[in-house]
Amino acid sequence: MSVLYVASDQPGAGKTSLCSAFALLLRRQGQRVAVFKPFADSGSDPDATAYRDLLDQDTDGWPISFGSELFADSVAQASGALSVVSGQADHVIVEAAGAMSAQDTTKLADAFDAKVVVVAGYRPALTASDLSPWTDSLNGRLSGVIVNGVSRYAGHSVTEDLVPSLAEAGMTHLGSIPEDRTLLGASVGQLAAHLGGRFVVDDPDTSMLVERCQVGGMGLDPSKLRFGAETNNAIIVRGDRPDIQMSALSVPVTCLVLTNGIDPIEYVKYEAERVNVPVMVVDSDTIATMDALAGLVEGASFDHPRKLVRFADLVEQHVDLAAITAALDGDGQSKRLS
Known part of the structure; x- marks a missing residue:
């Protein structure tokens, strides 16, 4: 030995x-x-x-x-x-x-x-x-x-x-x-714990690894270019923007984080569960949520x-x-x- x-x-x-x-x-x-x-x-x-x-x-x-x-x-x-x-x-x-x-x-x-x-x-x-x-x-x-x-x-x-x-x-x-x-990534579960998020879909897979966080906003590019250019990403988007949420769900993403404490509409929930994408809701706005994520990266284990x-x-x-x-x-x- x-x-x-x-x-x-x-x-x-x-x-x-x-x-x-x-x-x-x-x-x-x-x-x-x-x-x-x-x-x-x-x-x-x-x-x-x-x-x-x-x-x-x-x-x-x-x-x-x-x-x-x-x-x-x-x-x-x-x-x-x-x-x-x-x-x-x-x-x-x-x-x-x-x-x-x-x-x-x-x-x-x-x-x-x-x-x-x-x-x-x-x-x-x-x-x-x-x-x-x-x-x-x-x-x-x-x-x-x-x-x-x-x-x-x-x-x-x-x-x-x-x-x-x-x-x-x-x-x-x-x-x-x-x-x-x-x-430097964190699991979906760690992301939720860090942000105080609550899941709004049934049986979310919280073990998936998030490597990147991206703000979901309006753009002229198709969703494949906006959200699909990187892998293993979490999309941070306002809870009252089902159009952007559905666009993100049309390509492989790891999870959605909906801000401002607003739950998704039923069709977004249905689509997220169909493609097995966890969706969490946080009370903070989008800017504050992105700022909070810096601490998660610094404490990566x-x-x-x-x-x-x-x-x-x-x-x-x-x-x-x-x-x-x-x-x-x-x-x-x-x-x-x-």
């Missing part, structure tokens, strides 16, 4: 996404993989729930709250929990707590005899020196660095500036993952099966997974897996 420890230089860099994607990809290759997060920054942590729901991982008893310092008894407790989680697994992927330092990460990596991957959330000011504490502390346990969430027009800068500086600092660059709209599949695809395309599995297998040479 081998252990991969995934740490980050700052909270929110993408550790949960990366651990989940690694687990899914290795399972696709026939490997038996367990995922484990021994410590959390607070008592309630959504990551264990994500592992349970997305990967069917038993999460009983972990994570436990992490204080400002990692003590020897905490390390022993985590090692005991790791033995239980590992079971018959070929590999265990361990996620670090968001606020854990390089020194505490090294303590756990030594206790687990783990290889370490550090995921760095992309920002324009990111340099190799920001990650040097990990190199200095982990010594030979550091397999490499992954840069996550690279914006569309920053790829050249990462390739030409950041990656060479990582190499000069003695760090292996395992890949750079671009940002992706799917990962990794909690949907489509996000897992999409991120696994990105990892497969942009990360040297073969190098990571080679390190886990004790092979210093990267070998491409079929």
